[in-house]
Amino acid sequence: MILGLDVGGTHTDVVFLSRKGVQKHVKVPTQPDNLFKSVLSGFTLILENVDPGRIERVVISTTLTTNAIVQQTVTPVGMIVSAGPGIDPQSFRTGDHYYAVGGSINHRGREIEPINEMEIKAVGETLKKAGIEYVGVVSKFCVRNPSHEILIKRILNKQFKQIFLGHHVSGNLNFPRRIATTHMNAAVYPLHKDFFQAVEQSLEEMGLTVPIQILKADGGTMTLGASMAFPAQTVLSGPAASIMGAIPYAPEGQDAVVLDIGGTTTDIAFLVDKTPLLEPVGIQRGGYRSLIRSLRTDSKGIGGDSALRVNEKSELMVGPDRIGPAMAFGGPVPTPTDALVVLGLMEAGDQDRARQGIKSIADQLGMEEKQAAEHIFKICCNIILKKTFEMIDTLNAKPVYTVHDFLEGYKFSPDTILLMGGPARFFAEKIQDMYQLETIAVPYASVANAIGAALARTTCEVTVNADTEQGVVTAHEEDFAEPVSKSFSREDLEETAYSLLKDKAENAGADPDNLNEVEVVEFQEFNIVRNFSPRGKILRTKIQLKPGLIHGYESMLNQQAQGN
Amino acid sequence: MGMNQCLTSRRKEIKGDTMLNASHKTGLVFFPAFDWAIDSTHPEREERLLYTQDQVSEEGVFDIPGIIEYKPEIVTPKDLQRAHFCVPDEHTVTTESHHLISAGGAKAIANAVMLKEVKNGFALVRPPGHHAMRVTHGGRGFCHINVEAVMVEYIRSQFGVKRIAIIDTDCHHGDGTNDIFWHDPDVLFISLHQDGRTLYPGTGFPGELGGPNAKGSNLNIPLPPGTSTKGYLYVIENCVLPVLEAFKPDLVVNSAGQDNHYTDPLTNMNFSAQGYARLTAMLKPDIAVLEGGYAIEGALPYVNLGIILAMAGIDYSGVVEPDYNPEKLKQSVSVTDKIKKVCDQIMTYWGQRYEMREAAGEPGQIIIRHREVFYDTDNIFDRQKEKIRVCRDCGGSFEVDSKAVPGHHVLGVHIPINACKACREQGYEFYEQADKTRYQRIYLQDRTTDLYEIKQ
Numbered sequence A: 001m002i003l004g005l006d007v008g009g010t011h012t013d014v015v016f017l018s019r020k021g022v023q024k025h026v027k028v029p030t031q032p033d034n035l036f037k038s039v040l041s042g043f044t045l046i047l048e049n050v051d052p053g054r055i056e057r058v059v060i061s062t063t064l065t066t067n068a069i070v071q072q073t074v075t076p077v078g079m080i081v082s083a084g085p086g087i088d089p090q091s092f093r094t095g096d097h098y099y100a101v102g103g104s105i106n107h108r109g110r111e112i113e114p115i116n117e118m119e120i121k122a123v124g125e126t127l128k129k130a131g132i133e134y135v136g137v138v139s140k141f142c143v144r145n146p147s148h149e150i151l152i153k154r155i156l157n158k159q160f161k162q163i164f165l166g167h168h169v170s171g172n173l174n175f176p177r178r179i180a181t182t183h184m185n186a187a188v189y190p191l192h193k194d195f196f197q198a199v200e201q202s203l204e205e206m207g208l209t210v211p212i213q214i215l216k217a218d219g220g221t222m223t224l225g226a227s228m229a230f231p232a233q234t235v236l237s238g239p240a241a242s243i244m245g246a247i248p249y250a251p252e253g254q255d256a257v258v259l260d261i262g263g264t265t266t267d268i269a270f271l272v273d274k275t276p277l278l279e280p281v282g283i284q285r286g287g288y289r290s291l292i293r294s295l296r297t298d299s300k301g302i303g304g305d306s307a308l309r310v311n312e313k314s315e316l317m318v319g320p321d322r323i324g325p326a327m328a329f330g331g332p333v334p335t336p337t338d339a340l341v342v343l344g345l346m347e348a349g350d351q352d353r354a355r356q357g358i359k360s361i362a363d364q365l366g367m368e369e370k371q372a373a374e375h376i377f378k379i380c381c382n383i384i385l386k387k388t389f390e391m392i393d394t395l396n397a398k399p400v401y402t403v404h405d406f407l408e409g410y411k412f413s414p415d416t417i418l419l420m421g422g423p424a425r426f427f428a429e430k431i432q433d434m435y436q437l438e439t440i441a442v443p444y445a446s447v448a449n450a451i452g453a454a455l456a457r458t459t460c461e462v463t464v465n466a467d468t469e470q471g472v473v474t475a476h477e478e479d480f481a482e483p484v485s486k487s488f489s490r491e492d493l494e495e496t497a498y499s500l501l502k503d504k505a506e507n508a509g510a511d512p513d514n515l516n517e518v519e520v521v522e523f524q525e526f527n528i529v530r531n532f533s534p535r536g537k538i539l540r541t542k543i544q545l546k547p548g549l550i551h552g553y554e555s556m557l558n559q560q561a562q563g564n
Numbered sequence B: 001m002g003m004n005q006c007l008t009s010r011r012k013e014i015k016g017d018t019m020l021n022a023s024h025k026t027g028l029v030f031f032p033a034f035d036w037a038i039d040s041t042h043p044e045r046e047e048r049l050l051y052t053q054d055q056v057s058e059e060g061v062f063d064i065p066g067i068i069e070y071k072p073e074i075v076t077p078k079d080l081q082r083a084h085f086c087v088p089d090e091h092t093v094t095t096e097s098h099h100l101i102s103a104g105g106a107k108a109i110a111n112a113v114m115l116k117e118v119k120n121g122f123a124l125v126r127p128p129g130h131h132a133m134r135v136t137h138g139g140r141g142f143c144h145i146n147v148e149a150v151m152v153e154y155i156r157s158q159f160g161v162k163r164i165a166i167i168d169t170d171c172h173h174g175d176g177t178n179d180i181f182w183h184d185p186d187v188l189f190i191s192l193h194q195d196g197r198t199l200y201p202g203t204g205f206p207g208e209l210g211g212p213n214a215k216g217s218n219l220n221i222p223l224p225p226g227t228s229t230k231g232y233l234y235v236i237e238n239c240v241l242p243v244l245e246a247f248k249p250d251l252v253v254n255s256a257g258q259d260n261h262y263t264d265p266l267t268n269m270n271f272s273a274q275g276y277a278r279l280t281a282m283l284k285p286d287i288a289v290l291e292g293g294y295a296i297e298g299a300l301p302y303v304n305l306g307i308i309l310a311m312a313g314i315d316y317s318g319v320v321e322p323d324y325n326p327e328k329l330k331q332s333v334s335v336t337d338k339i340k341k342v343c344d345q346i347m348t349y350w351g352q353r354y355e356m357r358e359a360a361g362e363p364g365q366i367i368i369r370h371r372e373v374f375y376d377t378d379n380i381f382d383r384q385k386e387k388i389r390v391c392r393d394c395g396g397s398f399e400v401d402s403k404a405v406p407g408h409h410v411l412g413v414h415i416p417i418n419a420c421k422a423c424r425e426q427g428y429e430f431y432e433q434a435d436k437t438r439y440q441r442i443y444l445q446d447r448t449t450d451l452y453e454i455k456q
Ligand SMILES: [Zn+2]
Pocket: B170, B171, B172, B257, B259, B291, B292, B293
């Protein structure tokens, strides 16, 4: 038995799943200023008449960190950044307490300039005086050699509550993103810790003693314990929950698009053979770029509540803003939802008010009421699909770095569209008609996000580098480094990577049954040659436990859906 | 999802005026061909751009607003046929597709620049191309096809651009590009390189000024070993920029070789990352294409970063090699003197270009040139005999009789893109009168109609 809970902007959804499918689902309003209460009332309701001892797994997805960032209620963080040659590190300033210090490491991980202890101590004192309790330390190329970050932490350790190091957030190269990610980690840490410790305690009081799993932006889970080292991974877990909830209905061995049509935005994501695609480097939203592993999603400012207008050229404009709910539900301006009501697709709501709203648009467009409603509906489908195809073009235009990938690179080409969100079922038929692509409205659309959270399995990634000229194999993100001989091979590297991944996954709470979904994301091998003679090899790999659903539940969900 | 806007606006607020931003849009193609090498210990091998990629990735260059990464395209035989006579055919010369993707990288940047998606662009591609000549029987100086020439001919045909300048700052004489535009008065080719008496390919002396119809539109500036940043920038300021000013190109291309770096294993120069960035900022190329550069660990990561930032109009003052010591790299007084002298000589030639063309022959006259070309990479020896029609109205049609050992005996006829009526007729006369029994293949490259034809 599994519980999945997803805190959304307006509702908190909870599902109770067994191997027979959805046993129960509840929806409570989200109290944005008291998420703890929302989570608690969700759990209290779902556990009515359920023996908590039968629950084997609990997964929670919240907007806690996302909200804190949006509302700027995060904790102030001191950042210490050591850059060396390159772009001016002041360009990556995270806030007032940001200090660029000396010291430098090059791309091979060799020390170019040492850390100046006096300088670090002085920065530490300044931060102390400013009342800073949490610190992030990032050095350029720390993923090749983290010794400067470790040294800085050692110098400052006793003076701060917690110090976060850049090389722990990712094995990927990207100094500015590493700074932003380390900063965010430290900034949301106290909030995340207090919140989940309170949740854990309350669940224990209800008799739920299984370890809590938390959903990440990459659609995977981690244990509460594991989340403390990297709480920023919970940012944007909401869209991830929905995408994971679509997987049971995705076609096997084919490409599919997931569209989650909400009130004001539509989220767009991609599945290849039931596996969601990930952002190549990390979450990016507008100007914000991070190294947080994330499902590849984008959103378009259009949804059921988008405000409708007619511009001076007599063209229909949809959104991107929301002024209120649909007129059918007491709102001030007409919305796409009103069009659905007028077309008779949606039965709920005040018909007369919806017609009144659509009529005002129809008059400006010089159309009949029904005709205008139909026009609105088509335009909405158009906007959503246009954005989707643009994203697919971007996806397929992704640069490649080998002749092989250039010639054989995968082209994403969807056969199916999976629709989620409130108005999904009304759109399915229309989109299928307009675009001749099989379009499925996901069953249990209103709680699919909670189902996605409940069934998401543990994900993680390790990056391993070997440099036989320097005689080391390292995975600094995992605090791993070992000497190797000149004969260290691809097989040796893979073995090291698999064993590190297995440990990391088990630490994050993975079920040993689900450890077989390993994927080699990257492998590179280079001969190091100087003056025409070979000096050694560089071997690099990145492997992941890819996002997906835990075994044993999917087929029941499908059958149940057909029975519905 | 308020997250989008909020994260963005928050970011701006925090960063204030320190936020990194390109002053305009700059396109990049990065194609390191990580799975291809000439052979495993050859300088032109997989590892060459690895550390550059590491540096550029770690600096977050592709995240900078205004910098746009493009995927390379692949060039077609049609693209090659505008710049080359591939012997026996395109497929044989470019058996391996990396040549086509490397040139395709430059083509992708050209498209982005010409369609005004970006203001300028840099193709970081390998293998290089500037030693590949118009007649190409195989590999020369690591090059099979000329990336810049293929790109320039594509731009001329596709976008109708008339006047183009190619500034080759690779440490080796760009003899391939020089050969391809030898007779073309509308393409200004300037090569800065280490003196040919001290380095491959051993050519590129000031007196090599172009064919009779294009004298002075090819300028070769040999520099003494030990030339430092100061010397390079002196040539740019006192020679290249004034010539560009007078030539008024519609498009400036930089063959951005990086083997004049003070740590390059194949050359003897003292150029630096700061110098490359300054050079780029001064030259303001619309399109830069990577050529050579084999100090792959100590130089390329910094030089490439410097060039990218300079192209994007971003502060590059922090891009310095870890072991950079300008005192140690100072050029001697005699080097400074030699550089001044060669610049003066070049400016004199440039000033006399029209007189030199007048003196080269009478319009309608056919001038014959004999030459020999050695292919070091593929060990081919090519003996050529070229005939060109002297003309004041266009670049003049010519034919090249090329006999390669081992290899083929062929004849290539070229009619320039802006050919006058008389030269066009002359070109067809060359083609029609060619003795089929003497040649294995006879090619016609009629650029006026973008036609390429073969008789066997
Ligand atoms: Zn060179």
